Amino acid sequence: MLQHSKQLIIAIVDDHPIVIEGLKNLLSSETGFEIVSFTTGADFLNYLRTNDADVVLLDIVLPDINGLELCKDLKKKHPDMTILAISNQAERSIIVQMLQNGASGYLLKNASADELLDCIDKGMRGEQALSSEAREIMSRPATNDWNGIPSLTKREKEILRLISDGFSSTDIAEKLFLSQLTVETHRRNIIQKFQTNNMFSVIKLAIEHKII
Amino acid sequence: MLQHSKQLIIAIVDDHPIVIEGLKNLLSSETGFEIVSFTTGADFLNYLRTNDADVVLLDIVLPDINGLELCKDLKKKHPDMTILAISNQAERSIIVQMLQNGASGYLLKNASADELLDCIDKGMRGEQALSSEAREIMSRPATNDWNGIPSLTKREKEILRLISDGFSSTDIAEKLFLSQLTVETHRRNIIQKFQTNNMFSVIKLAIEHKII
DNA sequence: GATATACTACCGGTTTTCTGGTATATTTCC
DNA sequence: GGAAATATACCAGAAAACCGGTAGTATATC
Structure with missing residues (x-):
């Protein structure tokens, strides 16, 4: 499915060990992926000081840092990094913010294994990668007069x-x-x-x- | 760690495939467990009409039924079933309700693998099984003037x-x-x-x- | 029938927020 | 280097919120 010259590093940043295990398990069917995982944003940032990552599966709710902020930071420092948000948050505005902050995609946690792999694939090819439910939320007519969240300093x-x-x-x-x-x-x-x-x-x- | 004459059946009820994978993975280190999983309450109830389960890992947020209600139902029909709630909800009031409805324990989703296994063990021995964070939440009515949320008219x-x-x-x-x-x-x-x-x-x- | 809770309403006074300006450093980015 | 964004600071007046009371009615609850 994916072909690469060097081994890809996938980083999972999520404070739920159970979710990390699940993702690792789902990704282990793919060969050629090296998987590293972190339960806090700080741990991941620390890791990045001496290491690299190609794809990041990033939870939005983290104990120390807001995933939205972290995403922005990461993209600034590592523009080539592919960031996929993985979250329970099903609000349109949050998906929009995440994509504005440089994420390549957004997966609801109820996404299937197939969707996950598909999204990683899409994300790395530079396409927008949304899980089916996320896509559904985004394609709903913009029901509201609220077109954009103001960004605060x-x-x-x-x-x-x-x-x-x-x-x-x-x-x-x-x-x-x-x-x-x-x-x-x-x-x-x-x-x-x-x-x-x-x-x-x-x-x-x-x-x-x-x-x- | 656990000794049983017959094979134990553990049922996982959670609408997140990723979480199910994670739990399966964590439990696979234990032998003698048969694991079944469901993404809706209805699926699980349907399964129970012709099958049995010894331990249930039950998410509170389900697409069709509220986990609190489901727990109550299950305990009424299957008093011997060991039910462990697995949830992101960290509110004291929800933990209390769940235990009142017959759950043997409550795990936050950020519980570690060790905690999970320990809680299953405890739950089946009839002890109350709370993950460390759940225990922490329950043990702090020390800040006594705030026993939860005031009820508004x-x-x-x-x-x-x-x-x-x-x-x-x-x-x-x-x-x-x-x-x-x-x-x-x-x-x-x-x-x-x-x-x-x-x-x-x-x-x-x-x-x-x-x-x- | 008594008690408790909720809903309603008032007075006077203090504090805080909101609104309309204006303006100057400092930082960030192109 | 210069523009734009950000953070800082001021004035004055109007509006709203907050505080500490009190109190009648209605509706449950026991």
Whole structure:
């Protein structure tokens, strides 16, 4: 099915040992694959300092790093790496974000073995690789007026997280050694980016789209 | 590790082929286990009409039936069956419900292979079998003022939902034909129930605990 | 019939957020 | 090097939320 001159390295990054075992098992039917696995993003990044990987099967929910962020990072540092997201998250917006962040494909965890192998194949050939359910979600008419998730800066995310934890602008200003007025400027920009009228709805949207 | 006169049948009920593969792989190191697997509750129930199972590894999120309900059913019809829940749900309330419904144990999906085997062993000996993280969750009512999620009344939920959609108290009052002062009383009660200082953190908690 | 819970409503005062500006460093990227 | 994005900071006024009370009605529940 796949032909390569050198041995391909597939990295699995998922915090569920059971899932790792399953993936290894499914991939073991293919020869010529070297498989390495990690349960945290940090472990994988550490590995990459001295090693390489051709294909990454990346879970979105990780204990230390958000898979969306990790994907962006990885693509920046290793543009040739093929990243396939493997997740339970079936929300359209998350799939879109993942693809925007450089992922070659998106697999729901209920994908079959055949689909998995097919997606790896497609991904490495540079095609977009979606599992059947992911494809179904993406092909549904864009039901909503919500065409795109605003991207927040680091600072904005930081402040939004603190707001959602119940801190007021003055609290946050103290915590981050900023003027309270600066924090309020950030608040305003965040609300504007979400095109909504107050922070309450921003928090809801941000959590639902896994931005915080 | 385990000694039995007859061959034990382990049933895996999980809608993720990858997880099934993983579990099979992990259990294959043990001899004397016959393993059957199903991706829906209906499939498993159907199988049980002509067959038997000694141990069930049961996912809570299934496409057709809620794992909590299924567990209750199974225990009623097959009291000797050992049921171990395997789930991503890390909420205390869900673990409690599952054990009340007759499950012998609860494993988070990030459990290791050793834990899995240990739990199966414990479960069949009639002991309670929790994975380390599940045990950790269960053993921390130490933070006692927070015994789970506060229960909101119908009205409170309704108002909380509207707040999270960006409506102000006056908006909501108009919408629900109430005095704006009434809405604000509800707000205060909601915040009090969550024992927090403002609505921002309430919304975060409410979404995370699937109240809204 | 008594008690508890939920829903409704009000007052007064304080704090915080929101809105509309403007503006200057600093960092990032082409 | 220069443009764009990001982070910082300020002012002032309006709107909304938050806080600590109190209290009547209605509806269950025991």
